[in-house]
Amino acid sequence: MAWTREDICRVAALELKDGYYCNLGIGMPTKVANYIPENINVTLQSENGMLGMGPFPLENEVDADIINAGKQTITELPETSYFDSSESFAMIRGGHIDLSILGALQVSESGDLANWMIPGKMVKGMGGAMDLVAGVKKVLILMEHTAKDGQPKLLKECTLPLTGKSVVDMVITELGKFDITPNGVEIKELAPHVTLDEIKAKTEAKILI
Amino acid sequence: MANNKVFQNAHDAMQGILFDGMTILSGGFGICGIAENITEEIKASKVTKLTIVSNNCGIDGFGLGTLLHTRQIKKMISSYVGENKTFEEQYLKGELELEFSPQGTLAERCRAGGAGIPAFYTKTGVGTIIAEGKETKVIDGVEYLLEKAIKGDLSIIKAWKGDESGNLVFRKAARNFNPPMAKAGNICVVEVEQLVKTGELDPDHIHLPGIYVDRIFEGKYTEKKIEFVTVREE
Numbered sequence: 529m530a531w532t533r534e535d536i537c538r539v540a541a542l543e544l545k546d547g548y549y550c551n552l553g554i555g556m557p558t559k560v561a562n563y564i565p566e567n568i569n570v571t572l573q574s575e576n577g578m579l580g581m582g583p584f585p586l587e588n589e590v591d592a593d594i595i596n597a598g599k600q601t602i603t604e605l606p607e608t609s610y611f612d613s614s615e616s617f618a619m620i621r622g623g624h625i626d627l628s629i630l631g632a633l634q635v636s637e638s639g640d641l642a643n644w645m646i647p648g649k650m651v652k653g654m655g656g657a658m659d660l661v662a663g664v665k666k667v668l669i670l671m672e673h674t675a676k677d678g679q680p681k682l683l684k685e686c687t688l689p690l691t692g693k694s695v696v697d698m699v700i701t702e703l704g705k706f707d708i709t710p711n712g713v714e715i716k717e718l719a720p721h722v723t724l725d726e727i728k729a730k731t732e733a734k735i736l737i
Numbered sequence: 738m739a740n741n742k743v744f745q746n747a748h749d750a751m752q753g754i755l756f757d758g759m760t761i762l763s764g765g766f767g768i769c770g771i772a773e774n775i776t777e778e779i780k781a782s783k784v785t786k787l788t789i790v791s792n793n794c795g796i797d798g799f800g801l802g803t804l805l806h807t808r809q810i811k812k813m814i815s816s817y818v819g820e821n822k823t824f825e826e827q828y829l830k831g832e833l834e835l836e837f838s839p840q841g842t843l844a845e846r847c848r849a850g851g852a853g854i855p856a857f858y859t860k861t862g863v864g865t866i867i868a869e870g871k872e873t874k875v876i877d878g879v880e881y882l883l884e885k886a887i888k889g890d891l892s893i894i895k896a897w898k899g900d901e902s903g904n905l906v907f908r909k910a911a912r913n914f915n916p917p918m919a920k921a922g923n924i925c926v927v928e929v930e931q932l933v934k935t936g937e938l939d940p941d942h943i944h945l946p947g948i949y950v951d952r953i954f955e956g957k958y959t960e961k962k963i964e965f966v967t968v969r970e971e
Contacts, residue, residue: 575840576766577913584969592769592961593909599767599820599964610909612916612944613766613792614848617841621861640864650829651837652819658867659841662860693864 530702553630580608621663628664637733642688661692673701762889763791764915774956816840849886851920892922899929903950928956
């Protein structure tokens with residue numbers, strides 16, 4: 529029985545450690561915030577210029593000047609600070625953020641990431657993803673194990689344009705949790721009833737056994 | 738001390754500075770902290786063949802999106818343009834040039850442009866198509882990419898409060914790209930929600946010193962627009 533999207537977020541949240549500064553990407557990574565263990569203190573950074581992001585506002589708390597990088601309304605916390613975009617990326621590029629959680633189209637066994645562009649389709653842009661993967665200490669990818677057409681997304685080499693080269697440290701999919709190591713992809717945890725054979729069948733990258 | 742930076746409205750503030758083919762640097766992230774009064778004035782001026790440096794291109798019918806509608810933009814330098822259908826149409830028809838710059842690189846290119854730094858090395862984009870045609874250098878065993886600074890003819894900026902000397906205070910996440918963009922333009926025009934007398938702002942709480950600001954006026958605003966209102970239940 530593969531993990532649900534909620535399970536994936538819950539497994540990802542266990543990678544957060546007390547005192548971490550984290551940046552959560554748009555989509556499923558944003559939802560990891562809902563599963564942060566209560567006994568640890570994690571500060572969320574939003575690359576549009578905010579450190580210390582609170583939850584979505586109540587209807588009467590909505591403020592057009594408090595948005596996250598996905599342009600959604602959010603709230604501030606007692607520890608919140610604001611700064612400009614060059615400062616924001618100085619802290620990202622400078623290695624001050626502990627963990628970046630992002631989605632992906634493809635990940636290679638050497639940690640290359642492709643998550644911003646499909647040639648021939650409308651290209652929306654990389655936003656802050658290239659800066660995040662280049663600068664943040666640890667990069668965690670949440671994605672479906674295979675594409676909609678069943679093709680593996682964990683590959684020997686990415687075929688889509690890269691967001692960064694050798695930047696991914698860990699991948700969590702509905703089938704399990706995987707470390708990207710210098711020797712290949714190491715299985716750290718399997719979802720319930722998922723077998724090694726299923727992983728092998730749905731993965732092109734070299735699996736360490 | 739007014740030192741002649743203060744204008745009555747957007748129309749007066751924009752006199753004599755717009756020309757066809759110019760490069761305009763715009764603050765804002767999405768439609769948060771964008772110079773909407775100035776953008777309306779640029780639209781009314783009918784100035785054309787603009788190169789716009791801005792993280793995003795507004796949305797359909799608001800912000801920089803309105804200048805797409807009137808076909809005044811020739812080229813965009815941005816990190817993300819996904820929120821705009823008109824953009825997509827014009828780009829796919831080949832009517833609009835587009836240069837993608839990663840968000841942090843874009844912010845730093847403008848900051849550098851205003852700080853007298855012609856180019857800088859960064860890890861961002863190494864090994865990607867962003868690196869194509871750019872000089873690379875290995876420093877202490879790590880490969881970096883040389884990115885050139887950006888300067889513009891005009892910066893268009895939105896702040897919360899400003900004084901008659903041009904000192905600015907931004908509000909919350911509406912600061913975003915405004916300070917780096919303000920520093921990199923030959924002329925910087927700022928619209929503020931509240932224009933106050935010099936001396937009324939605490940000097941220790943100024944986010945952008947007035948030296949970067951050439952013209953300032955109090956804008957006219959109705960309700961602030963929000964791209965995605967997201968709320969939680971009680």
